[in-house]
Amino acid sequence: MKNQVAIITGGSEGIGLSIASALATQGTHVYLVSRTLEKLEKAKEKILQQGGKADIKSADITNIDAMKDVIESVYKTHGRLDIFINNAGTWQGNSLDTPFADIWKLIELDMKAPYEIAHYLAGRFKEEKNNDLRILTIVSQAALQVLGNSLGYGVAKMGLAAGLFHIEKELQKEGIQNVKLYRLYPNTVATEKMMDAVRANQVKDAVSPETVADTAIDLLSDTTPTRDARIGYYIDKGIVRSYYPSTPQDFYHPAEIIEDVIDPDFTIQDLLK
Template identity: 30%
Template sequence: MREYDISNTVAIVTGGSKGIGYAIVKELADGGADVVVVSRNLNEAEAAADEVRRRGRTGLAISADIQKPGDCEMLVQKTVESFSRLDILINNAGTNIRKPLLEYKEADWDAILDTNLKGLFFCSQFAAMEMIKQGKGRVVNISSVGAQLAAPYLGPYCASKGGITQLTRVCALEWAQYGITVNAIGPYYIKTPLTEEWVSDPIRHEKILSRTAIKRLGEPEDVSSLLLMLVSDASSYITGQTFYIDGGALAGWTDL
């Protein structure tokens, strides 16, 4: 038996077709969950859902744009129609646009905040409505060290991730009475296709590692393994928290 057993649960993972989201999808399936993979690209979502099936669980692919509250409602409704329940929501979908603050346009701001924060909220809201009926649920939001550690050219991104910290706390406070826990995970630099180009530059790579006590980049599995605990019964007394998977980047200076 696995240490953290989530057998016979149903989970939604937004942005679940690649990177950290894909690692989470596999971790949840290995833990015993049926998994709904949400992506704007249906073919990529289907490929991830196929991996769930190969691991012996039921996988469902849904194409949705979580910037649209109607799509957030739709993906929850389709999940409940297919499985008659919803136990776990992983808000993983996110985006970023790097540029100086003076160059951001309204469309840039909206694209980042609507995905990273507004979409996360409405997915959580519609999921919570179903979890309340069951008397139990788990919500985990994928945030970033950017919620605590500001960086140039990441203004809207850092704002959105800081917002996740507070929204996680408010959701936790309001929904605890219904048996729903809400937590967040804030990764540092994780090796994914999204970060590959950014961290492949040797000078930038060295700067990134210089901030960490553990001198390596994170792996998607570093995130998914902690997440499995947070969606299991082992976390029943944990809510409103943000856990940073950062190799010690936020702990303090490493070179004094």
């Protein structure tokens, strides 16, 4: 990762900031993207204090023209783009009582925006034969199972995963080797927003953002069995990574899911220390 260049959406906090910090620690120059400039400044300062290289770009991922400007600006500055972390999004509960306009707005944020960005990146960089680009999208466990109260979020994440595999199929069909897609499916993550629920014992199955970031780094380093990993805490197992097939034809009907218990001794209390 040393001397490489990365863009991280949703990079001002939570999973995005944890991945950005992990990349910066390994010598990557990270560009943090988010809507809120104040949060971006604080995140940048944190990485700089750790000895990393960081810059910020204020943009809304639902504005594809703004995101294209960010991508092209970084590429022009460095003459390369090695990593794109497609992370920004949000969770919101939706039921049959939720106005459909609200559901659709969430789908546009959690599915359309990251899918459109991945589509642009794949099309833009497939001709840049001297630029190897790794696109890691933070999807969700909601892409792998039907959850309650998720008429927007669950649909968005399942649709996002499907869209990414359709891009993957097109890259395979064209024989593109320099653009690679990775997908990460976290279970519950103890971000700052979630920690109050953890402290109140309302959430009992969360992992830290740093644990998710460690998985992201291993995926991007191509040291994992596949390019699709689920990460989560299970009370009877500890922290487990589950690797799904990364070929479009096998993902939805996997003959094997590889499980790797990475911390059998972890408990939810470890998050409170």
